[in-house]
Amino acid sequence: MKAELDSRATALHVKTDDLLKDSPHLAPWRPAVGIAPQLTDAELVTRAMMQAMPGFTSEAKWLRHAAPPRGHRKPPATRRRRGFTLADPLGTLAILSVVAVVALWVMNQGGPLSLTTPDRAMGSLGLLTGLLASDLMILQVVLLARIPWVERSWGHDLLCAGTCCAP
Numbered sequence: 001m002k003a004e005l006d007s008r009a010t011a012l013h014v015k016t017d018d019l020l021k022d023s024p025h026l027a028p029w030r031p032a033v034g035i036a037p038q039l040t041d042a043e044l045v046t047r048a049m050m051q052a053m054p055g056f057t058s059e060a061k062w063l064r065h066a067a068p069p070r071g072h073r074k075p076p077a078t079r080r081r082r083g084f085t086l087a088d089p090l091g092t093l094a095i096l097s098v099v100a101v102v103a104l105w106v107m108n109q110g111g112p113l114s115l116t117t118p119d120r121a122m123g124s125l126g127l128l129t130g131l132l133a134s135d136l137m138i139l140q141v142v143l144l145a146r147i148p149w150v151e152r153s154w155g156h157d158l159l160c161a162g163t164c165c166a167p
Contacts, residue, residue: 009050017042090153094139101135102128 020027020041027041039047056065105111105128115121143150144160 005050008053009046012049013042013046016045090150097135097139098132101131105131 017040030037051059054065105124109124109127114124143154146156
């Protein structure tokens with residue numbers, strides 16, 4: 001949001017909040033028991049006015065206009081986890097695949113014992129790097145393949161985090 005738009009929104013919010021405090025009969029009636037509102041009345045009026053003042057007719061256009069610049073993204077919201085989910089064994093399976101690759105390298109190449117000479121060390125570490133890279137690429141393809149049960153357990157936004165398709 002531009003600085004001018006921020007100052008207008010702040011001034012409007014303060015004025016609306018003061019008016020509603022001075023005249024509580026103008027605020028809508030709410031039952032004493034029930035779901036508490038997410039926004040105050042002043043915030044709701046301010047958002048509606050800030051959308052209507054520049055002439056935006058849809059909320060999507062207003063959100064695109066008021067969004068921060070692309071370099072200043074907010075961190076993604078953390079999701080609540082409730083008990084044991086399908087994501088737990090999937091994450092464990094991904095870690096186990098990397099462990100299995102390292103175990104195969106140790107069994108076939110001898111692990112640290114194969115790092116005796118510089119040429120053998122470079123070849124052995126190059127093989128390990130290639131094995132790990134191919135395993136991680138396969139994991140990335142599986143995670144981004146839009147498999148329904150993988151997406152339901154992790155969520156596509158979390159699967160794409162840190163890759164080129166992140167919004």
